[in-house]
Amino acid sequence: MINNHLFAILKIDMGIPLTPELAADICLAADQLTTLMPVENMGRIESEQHGGLAFSIERIEDITDEIKSLHRAHWDETEVHRHELPFNPDYETFIRYERAGRYVLFTLRSEARLLGNCAMYLDKSAHTQMLIATEDTLYLLPEARKGRVAKCFVAYVENAMRLLGVSEINISVKTVNKAERFFRLLGYRHVENGLTKILERSKMCSSKPPKPDPLIGQAAMSNAELAREMAGVARDQLAWEKNCAARQDPLMEKIIGQQIASGDANANRAESQWRIYHDLFAPLEARMVEDASEFDSPSRKERMAGEAAADVSRGYRGALDSSQRALGRLGINPDSGRFQELIQDINLGLARDTAGAMNKARRDTELQGMAMREGAAKFGRNMPNTGLAADAAALNAANSATGNLATAAGLHNAGMNAAQDWFGGATSASTSAGNLGLGQYQGQLDAWRQANQNSALGAAGLGSLLGQLGSAAITKKL
Structure with missing residues (x-):
């Protein structure tokens, strides 16, 4: 198989320096296959209808x-002998052969759904130099294997191959089904037998890997049993918690209801006290505040001072009149110097006492005003205390209800946490059992790998020994 495109590039560029672009062209050309069948020839094969089914040629690159x-599905049904090998089709190779006209894909569809396919490799026989087709895959889903569908599909494939110039079709059939009898009926002859062997690594004599310690399996079983027991305890704990909740919840609801009712009653009392204060005492308090604020006004202080001065003056006038009468009875002349001295002393005392009385009256008025204002302020502060106390009682009742709700939630959470802890312990024990079992399996797997490695090393050593013996024999003959 000559790659004409590669030869053309090498011929044209022979003798010139190798550039990155030229190297890329050479690599691409080297990866290409020589075109055997123009792709447009395959496009001339028309589709056919068989009942509700459509037979066509499609490009695997597109689907x-x-x-x-x-x-x-084909692999799972007919390739049982290969199931120890990985299923890993090389679709890139299919596409490369398809682009070179060396791979043809026939499809069978029902309402656009893919139900079957037949893939053929095309090549030129080295014995006859004629085009031959070699079947790669022919498979229909079970739902498409009805009536004459398979026969008509194979006939469509044969006619297409004939139009493309193919003179020979080679197919292979598996022993797991009755495909051989089907193809014999279509004119295919049994001309050869094919045998398949799946190669395995050579099994050489080597020391057996040590067996895993049986205590590992016993520990895993023990942990699994502990997991079951802990799960049982967890279920018992959860059942106990449900029973406690059934008994505690109604009692807690009753207590909380009583506290809420008490809070509502105290709130109503507080509202009633506030209305009484607002309607009855608030106006009185306002009047008291107003009177106290105006009591020590300048006019009142002057009036009180005047009254005090008048009282002192009346007292002194009475004393002066009494003294004059007494002196007159004694025969003392009112115009005498002694009498005038007495009058002057009385007037001085009158002035002094009048001024003192007036100042005292002013101070007393101020002090009384201050006392009245203080009393009014205290009265204003003390009046709402009853309502505030009722509000506090209502608030305390609400807080108590909230606290009891929190207590109930705490009791439930404690029970649930205990159950969760037991379930967590069961889960941990189960996980531990699984890990021990996994570790045991890993030990067995490592031992198996070591045995295979030992076998491979033994085979390599034997091959080397045979090579040395053969070389020695050849040298001896020479």
């Missing part, structure tokens, strides 16, 4: 994702 599930 790669769609056809994967069909390939998987």
Whole structure:
């Protein structure tokens, strides 16, 4: 198979320096296959209808994702002998062959749903130099294997191959189904037998890996049993919590209801006290405040001072009149110097006592005004105390109800946390059991790998020994 495109590039660019672009062209050309069948020739094959089914040629490059599930179903049903090998189709290779006209994909669809396919590789026989087709896959889903569907589909494939110039079709059938009998009826002859062997690593004699300690399995079983027991305890704890909740919840609801009712009653009392204060005592308090504020006004202080002066003056006038009468009875002349001295002393005392009485009256008025204002202020502060006390009682009742709700929630949470802890312990024990079992399996797997490695090393050593013996024999002959 000559890559004409690669040869053309090398011929044209022979003798010139290798550039990155030229290197890329050479790599791309080297990866290409020589075109065997022009792709447009395949496009000339028309589709056919068979009942509600459509037979067509499609490009695997266009339906790669769609056809994967069909390939998987084919593998699972007919490739049982390969199931120890990975299922990993190389779709890029399919596409490369398809682009080179060396791979043809036939499809069978029902209402656009892919139900079957047949893939053929095309090549030129080295014995006859004629085009031959080799079947790669032919598979229909069970729902499409009805009546003459398979026969008509194969006939469509044969006619297409004939139009493309193919002279020979080679197919292979599996022993897991009756495909051989089907193809014999279509004119295919049994010309050869094919055998398949899945190669395994050579099994050489080597020391057996040590067996896992049986105590590991016993520990795993013990932990699994502990997990079951802890799960039982957790269920008992949860049942106990539900029973306690059934008994506690009605009692807590009753207590909380009483506290809420008490809070409502105290709130009503507080509202009643406030209305009494607002309607009855608030106006009286306002009047008392007004009187106290105006009691020591300048006019009142002057009036009280005048009254005090008048009282002192009346007292002195009475004393002066009494003294004059007494002196007259004694025969003392009112115009005498002694009498005038007495009058002057009395007038001085009158002036002094009058001034003192007036100042005292002013101070007493101020002090009384201050006392009245203080009393009014205290009265104003003390009047709402009853309402505030009722409000406080209502608030305390509400707080008590809230506290009891929190207590109830705490009791429930404590019970649930205990159950959760037991469930957590059961989960941990179960996980521990699983990890021990996994560790045991990992130990067995490592031992198996070591055995395979030992076998491979043994085979390599034997091959090396045989090579040395063969080389020695050849050297001896020479």
